Amino acid sequence: MNLNVDAFYIIISLVLNLYLGRELLINENTKGKIRRRRRRRRRKRKRKPTRTFMEIESDLKKSSSPVTSMDQRWSLNGTTALVTGGTKGIGHAIVEELAKFGAIVHTCARNETELNECLKQWEDKNFKVTGSVCDVSSSVQRKKLMEDVSSVFQGKLHILINNAGTGIVKPTAECTAEDYSHIMATNFESALHVSQLAHPLLKASSSGNIVFISTIGTFIVYQGGAIYSASKGAMNQITKHLACEWAKDNIRVNGVAPSVIKTPLIENLFVSMTHLQLRL
């Protein structure tokens, strides 16, 4: 009898073990299947050929979307912009680009004849550009510039491009206090003070933007560029601070650090740089 009871329990537990084992096996099989299916799907996704830029562009052209050109996708109609140093080089190109997109631009430079020539050319191209004669290294003239801007744009400025700047290439040991003051006042103080003066106007636009034109020289070293790079390095630092401080006023602040671009500034600098054996 005891033997029978023991045998009964052994059989029951065997049956249960087999049954549960099968269940586990089924579960394992199902899990395995799911895993395999997922793996197959992942492989399929990877195998999907990546489309080239040309193919994507051609698809976009074929699509019924009316959006085809840059001009149609972008518009700065109704926006106001101040670009310092807009009569030559990078600043000149920025003025034209903003005006092409419909912005009303105000610019400044020290040379009145060149400024008037530029204004005439822009008028002929139907660009809405006005200008002031201003040396941005002078605090008094910066205040006068911002009064002009406020009056032309009725107290609202959407875009400020701190572009006006100058350079110096000279061994640091030979740099004078005047060299330092001139570079710092033109490149750094001007950009900081113009931004401070522009702050209420940018805030009033509810969508302000500041762009500081820095230099790649703040990331790399080139001979004779210590003071110039330091002035732009300080500019990079205020870019970060103002971006954080003025975000609450809906003012976006960014910096651009170009490499060498052939402009009058660079052409003149490279003439004086030949003794440092640097080439464009």
Ligand SMILES: NC(=O)c1ccc[n+]([C@@H]2O[C@H](COP(=O)([O-])OP(=O)(O)OC[C@H]3O[C@@H](n4cnc5c(N)ncnc54)[C@H](OP(=O)(O)O)[C@@H]3O)[C@@H](O)[C@H]2O)c1
């Ligand atoms: N070109 C490059 O390779 C390069 C590379 C990196 C960064 N950057 C930076 O880009 C900016 C523009 O350089 P760029 O090469 O286009 O120079 P640019 O060819 O010399 O043109 C400078 C413009 O700013 C005006 N300007 C200069 N000093 C001024 C002042 N004190 N007050 C008011 N306006 C002034 C000039 O007109 P007036 O002379 O009539 O005043 C001119 O319209 C500068 O900040 C420069 O540091 C240039």
